[in-house]
Amino acid sequence: MLIGLDIGTSSVKAVAVDRNGDVLKVAERPYSPRRPRPGWSEQDPEDWWRAAEDALDECGAHHCDGIGLSGQMHGLVALDGRDEPLRPAILWNDSRAYEQCRAIEERLGLEGFVAHTGNRALAGCTAPSLLWVRDHEPEVYERIAAILLPKDYVRLKLTGERATDAVDASGTLLFDVARRSWSSHVLSALELDPAWLPPVHESPAPAGRLDGRVPVAAGAGDEAAAAVGAGVVKQGDPVSIVLGTSGVVVAALDGYAADAQGRAHSYCHAVPNGWNVLGVTLSAGGSLRWLRDVLEPNASFRRLIHEATAWEPGTQGLLFAPQLAGERMPHADPKARGGFVGLGTHHDRGALARAVLEGVAFSVRESLELLDGLAGRPVKARVSGGGARSDVWLEILAAVLDLPLEICHVQEGGAYGAALLGGVAAGLWLDVEEAVSETVRVTRVVEPRADWVERYAELRPFYDALYPGLHGIQHAAD
Template identity: 60%
Template sequence: MSARLVGLDVGTSSLKGLVLSEEGRVLAQASRDYPVATPRPGWAEQDPELWWEAAQAVLAELDAPRADAIGLAGQMHGLVALDAGGRSLRPAILWNDARTGAQCAEIERRVGVERLVALTGNRALAGFTAPKLLWMAEHEPDLHARIASILLPKDYVRLRLTGEHASDVADLSGTLLLDVAARDWSAELLDALSIPREWLPRVLESAEVSGVAFTGGSDSLAGGSARHDRSGGVPVAAGAGDQAAGAVGVGALGSGGPLSLVLGTSGVVFGGEDAYRFDPDGRVHAFCHALPGTWHTMGVVLSAGGALAWLQQALGDASIEALLQEAAAVAPGADGVLFAPYLAGERTPHPDPDVRGGFVGLSLQHGRGQLVRAVLEGVAFALRESLLLVDPQRTRTVARVSGGGARSPLWLEIVAAVLDLPLELCAVTEAAAQGAALLGGVAAGLFPDVHTAARATVRLERTVTPRRDWVETYGPLAARYAELYPALHPLAGSRERGSLTRPG
């Protein structure tokens, strides 16, 4: 009988799960939605209990007690602050929460920007975990004083499932507390930010066993969180943050492999690396990857599919399908309209929460077809800027694409032409859940390593090849797009472009 590998992806708006066979066949899928609370403008919070309730329902639907292994993936950076009894002290502060600008500046003042980037591979950004702890200390001192432990979102589900306080190096890289090169907590950063080491979970590699579920029959699905006996039950892999897990799910692993390209609410260009390298200006992320001894660089466009969803809502009277059909009738270049997708600030190459988006070149002749086409192209131009940092020498020959935007043939053709890069689509669309399942399979000993697991299971369905006439059109437009940023945030000015470097 084929193995049953369960992968869970604790997302921002839903928890998705699947059962994967050793051969890469999806045997079952399930999901549950939940809301995001926005108690103030710029804030984003979630009750961690929503994740656990969704996990219980999905695990039950997937018959998880019969699984051979479970792997976890999830949204990164969120702060789950727990008291001594393991109860959440407040709603989790999510990755897309923007309240911590002052705390980010304070972290860079205490540590120094150059030292911070060298240690963590990143600037202090509002979405990361450490600034949220400083915000709690300043604005909620009574709750902060009661903190006994902190976790990331998927790791709260692990705690309820196995009783273990543990996490993985890929997800922890986004806390701004990990020495990313050393793949362990940074004593220097903890001291600088006055964060006790005992608050933090055990650090594991992604395919290590973090604990065991279902040792007490159905007790863990009923909400028990006591420490489980490891003598039986279903092994639970440490897992990874959603982007690293998704890269495993599409087989984007080392320096010589394909890129991972995600067209979701945000857009991501992700490249596996065989050595730790970082951008000294912090314009692109550098994190641990889900394989021991590997890292990844990653550019993030905060509004990708989110920009298209915003435009649909703003127009108000058409489906996404209808809007895409109108955009397909418009020639490349959107009849002179350019769009900068900085609707929620930006990360790559501009770590700037204050920049805002805009249309440029509008005239009376333009209609919504041109607006939609400009949005699709603007996101593609933003992804190109990330690509030039993640792969500055353009040595990667293909990108494997996932996310909801990958369902649009038009958008895929635009992105392929703007990046001048073939795009491969995989058979499994839930890449993060598949990657989590594969990490579970390695943890359970069903695969010897992550490379073998990916080779055995990743199935390619088709390739989108760049259209040469579109490539020629988009080249000059990409240069014009790059000039939009200073105009949309004049105070930021222009930034000198550097190159990724290898320390030492």
Template identity: 55%
Template sequence: MAADPTLVGLDVGTTGVKAIAISTTGEVLARAERGYPLSIPQPGWAEQDPEDWCDAAQSALDDLSVEAASIGLSGQMHGLVVLDGGDRVLRPAILWNDQRTAAECAEIEERVGLARLIELTGNRALPGFTAPKLLWLRNHEPETYAQIRHVLLPKDYVRLRMTGEHAIDAADASGTLLFDVARRRWSEEVCDALGIPTEWLPPAHESTEIGAAGDQAAGALGVGVVEPGILSVVLGTSGVVFAALPEYRADPQARLHVFCHAAPGSWHAMGVMLSAAGSLRWFRDEVAGESYDELTREAGEWPPGAEGLLFQPYLAGERTPHADPNARAAFVGLSLRHNRGSMVRALLEGVAYGQRDSLELLRELGAEADVGRVSGGGARSPLWLKIVSSVLNVTLERTAAEEGAAFGAALLGGVRAGIFADVHEAVAACVRVRDRIEPDPGWAAVYDEGYARFRKLYPALRPLEDA
């Protein structure tokens, strides 16, 4: 009797590679993780050596010690890897969280026209995206730019090193700002307007054809979000509220990102906040010096609303709903009664309010859901989950496997290998819900009022950015 095939997923993240081996019923057989450094050569810059990804990926695969029937790939989106004609890396990769390209973003929106850019790509020009990085190289490193013959994203460079293949999936290509998201192909109009040769860009495929997707699409697949009706709610360093769409539909103001989904012929919209669980980590590391368990225990001693204390979670600027890299965080409403626990409570609630901003915009696009699949480090806190569920007024579900993007990559690899007929069969076979968190009606009423107050914070504090 033949052994059950083993499916492997690799997620090439910002801090390291995560690898997972699963069975065809979703049982986790092995896990591995290998880290690598982040370079910050100047304030606001973020770079990595692509060879570090490849070394870590191979080491993680070795650590799994399995015979893989298929290998799927996921990874950090938007990062720029530039190669010469011999596929040699020309400079360190510029990552998604690099903020150097504000002038190039303005240049793109002027060249293409903001309304047309949103119509074609589903997004406006933001510093994290790939196209502004290419223009920055042209403007600031012309010698390097002149040598470019190939452009890849992080996980796709790992694929090149593993297989020799130049390729990208539609989901990840959607985050380059060079992709016609509605037609699921490179946009000659945008590339021509920006003077970027289309022959630099790898062939674009559906995720199931090459067993790969960007981390958000793969992560949503990994928790079973492949069609409208269920949200993906991510409480990671950044926060995401993600909904599958029945058709391509861009937000006219581009407050949400609209990308191709990993399921062929489908799309998704998502709101992204830059400091979700990252806000709690900052408070723990820089202010409190206590464990997460102790901080959330203290927060649990305070009632919903923390007696009027609010937290605006814009520690690293913000993306949704305010595309403002200069936005800053704030505690508002402190009194002599407030203590550390109340500040943590307000912080947890402020992040939840930020995610509700994204949910309200998704609803404007026609995405309706009363269930969200939650993942990320923050999902380990029962208190935070109850807060988020009550703020969103959505039932949250946790799945049996917590690996998210790596798990979704393993499923995509299985579809590519013919082990599953499609992503729907893969999800039905492998994704299982382990528990549910229901909104608290009493808390939800308090949070409706709190959210109305939260929405007034940014307009009130925004003028201080220019002071």
């Protein structure tokens, strides 16, 4: 038995998997980010550990063959000399460090920074958050002895070892993605201590052991782990789309490539000597959760989505922009905000829900189009995450993207991919490619509906105009 553990934004999930790739057990423990100020998003690392302990115990981790880790990327976990967190972790969807992003790109130059890291400086990433702590909490900064990412804090508690993987390291903005090592140039330019950073391993490599026996794979950031779980490991595979709290589009590459302006993320992949490019919608499932919580917190998502089916594509002129917590791609704007446009008295709760599903789908389309120049236009996509459980949302997404969507037999996202990495670390499979070939199975395909494709093509210019218009309103309000 193998176990994959995913440290998500809203919960920890552990998945027990057998040698054939079938799920034996799923254990999940919820928690919530803390938002002490507008634009801030934090979590207590101990919340992850308590939830992880419970979920692992439920799945029988102490008696398994191997464990793999996955988790939300970018989060800053600052530790003191006793490996205790100095403050709540600053998460990937935190937008406070926009001034630090500007300072980083001014110091290194936009093109120079992208050349060294494969990415541009974006709020919520580890390096800008660390500089924010230096600028605003110097008493905390002076006590830092080590820096970890969310899943790697759980590894530390689980095995006593500080380590990370090349995928998660790629998202710190302190990593030379092309060379798969920490960037001495960036660390020197930002005056950061390289001794704070953990050793970097390839994703399927063992990086610690539970009880001194069970190998714990280095694992991967959630986007790459989910891609592994969907069988997206080499160039030419379908793109991976994850509809979770955020919406992530991942294309695998056999060689390193980056957009010169940093409009797409370029990361190492969970396959040794593999890379990927991706686009991100920060508020995907998060937009639907926000709507539910505002309208009726006790309502089920199933009920809300069912009400959306009463409305035709386009929702009679109602559009939704999902930039509720800023945006990364293609608009690197931490101050971006979302909104409904075209709201009328004839619209009800179902209309709002339909507009949210459509608005997120159009935002995912923007991310997908960012990758075309780097990875080529895909002919199909594989979808995972909580949103993949909604037939309605899948039909909307297929029509907006005008792509067939493949659904695999397991929909546990990053946790499932992490379990496969744990299997490689345990020696059950020779490599990630073999693990995927023996376990990942497509069970159905959602084809785009021709009439919906036509309608959404008509709506695209209106969605393309949403961000500039709302951006202008927001800045006028400021």
